[in-house]
Every structure is written in C-alpha cells, then in structure tokens.
Amino acid sequence: MIQILNNWKKVAFWRLLIQWAFLGWCTFLGVQFTLFVRHFETFGQTGYYARPPGVEGFLPIGALVSLKAWVMTGYLDPVHPAALVLFVTFLAMALLARKSFCSWICPVGTLSEAIWKLGRNFFGRNFHIWRWLDLLLQVTKYALLLFFVKLVLFDMPAMALQSFLKAPYWAIADVKMLHFFTRMSLTSALVILVLAILSVVYQNFWCRYLCPYGALLGLLSFFSPLRVVRQASSCTDCGACSRACPAQIEVRQKSAVCSVECTGCLTCVSNCPEPQTLQIGFWKRPLPGWSFAVAVLLVFASGVLIGMLSGHWETSLSYADYQRLIPMVERF
Ligand code: SF4
C-alpha cells in the first residue's frame, strides 16, 4: 500500500483508484437494488429504497436487443433505458480508448486482477497456458460472441424485438440478474469457484478466454486511435514491458500496440525504465499518461450525462408495476 501511495504520480495508481472506486460504486448500487427488490418481495414490510438505474449495466444482451430495435425501428426502450445508454457508452469507449472498460471500469475485471495478483504473491509468478491451447481457448469468447450476435442481430426479426422489450421477462430481467447472485444455484457457484481458482493461477482467465463482452469491445478497439507507442531509438530491449503485460503482448517488438487483447491498462508504460520510451499515443503522437484516464472518465461521464439529460436513464416502470411483477418473478 505504501508503495502504491508513493506511486501516485504514475497512471497505474490512478487506474487502481478508478477501478476500485467503480467496484465500490457497483457494490453500493447492488446493495441499494437488493433493498429495493426486498421491499416488494416482503410486500412493503421492509423500507423502500429508490431503484438505481446503473444496475442495468449488467444487462448487455438485452441492451444489444435494445440497440438493434433502436437502429432498425427507432424504438427507444423506456423500460431499461440505462442498459442501452451504458452499452453504447462502453462501445464508444472501446472505439476511442481500447478495451479500457475491462481494465478501468468492469468490476469483474477488477476482481479478476486482484485474484491473479494474490496468486502471483503466493506462487511468486503467474503461469501461462501452452501457446496452442491459449489460442484455442481464446477462440471461445469469440464463439460465444458470435452466438449472441447471431441470435440477436440475425435471427431476431424486427417484430420480435419490440415483443421482447415489452414483455414482463425484460421488465424484471434486472431482478432475475440479482437473483442469479443472491439465490445462486450450486452449479453456478461451482462454476464461479472453478473460474476463481483458475484466475489465481492464470491472469484474467475469464476475461481472456470466456467473456463475450470483452471480445466485442476488443474487436471495436482495433480502430481506437489511442494506443501504446514505443520509441525504438531509446528502447534498450530490456523486455520489462512484455513481462509486465497481463495480456501477454510482446510490447517490446511493437512500434504501436494495436492488439485486440490490449486493455489499455498501461502496466507496460508504468514498468518501462526508460523515460519517454513507452507512452500512450494518439495514433503515433505521444500523450501524457493521465490523458488516457481523462479520456476514459470523460466518455463514461458524457454517456451517462447524455442519457440522464435526454430522459433515457430512469425506467418507465412505476411502483405499482414492480408491486405486481416482483412477487411473480419466478414465473418468467
Ligand atoms: S500492452 Fe500495455 S496497455 Fe496493453 S494490455 Fe499490455 S500492459 Fe496493458
């Protein structure tokens, strides 16, 4: 901790701070939403807490349906508008600042990173899967992405989109998501446990091999103008950047990192011992490290603000709707 505080001028310090601030914020939203749902489950016996729209960030597949409906028919879903706002915001973030959502904002990414750091402290290192298996496993997240994209973008006709968005199932999709965590089945708990154990040994196991959301953001990040750039003239080829990269990218061999696996964590930049050699750049033009943090926060704040100011943030469901829907959630 003392070492971290001494590093406050480094972008790594600010990334850690932002990561944990978002994790804290997500936890707060989760607790508030649990209390909101509990109020209706107990038929008003417990206190009422306002529903936080931010929980809709956990509904990316529904948000993809919502996005398609908006693009194809102009219908803007009023039931979970924040889901679409956050989804589009994170897509925009990937287009500008790589997969920064994964290493700056996503709570799963934050926990995953904390777990592999624990593993590294315990074993003295993290382990790498054989290259051929690593590549094979990486395909899994694209296969999952393809499955969802095919299901939503190709197989779902325009009429079915609005039916889905107006159905009771979608209305309480957030409650069902909450129940996934609060009423977890033994199978789900075991799967999460196995993933957590694998994450102790292998860096970001879930993110690297299985997360379809990260796969989508990674593909978009290919077009991102913000990328890590290396000045070959001052590089001593020490390899510290490649060794430090959690995405296993050979940074030392690149003039600019355009990989779809790069999360913009800037760990490589923080670990380069040569000043002004490894930096974040706009295309190839070097920028100060803090500008990346500012870009990430600006995109996030702008997206949320636009959603709020345009009236696409709060759900259109009323107290009476939740009073009717939540007690019968198991039926959907
Ligand atoms: S290349 Fe640098 S910024 Fe990209 S994932 Fe690796 S360490 Fe992070």
Ligand code: SF4
């Ligand atoms: S850490 Fe810096 S000096 Fe070392 S190989 Fe990477 S870019 Fe070059």
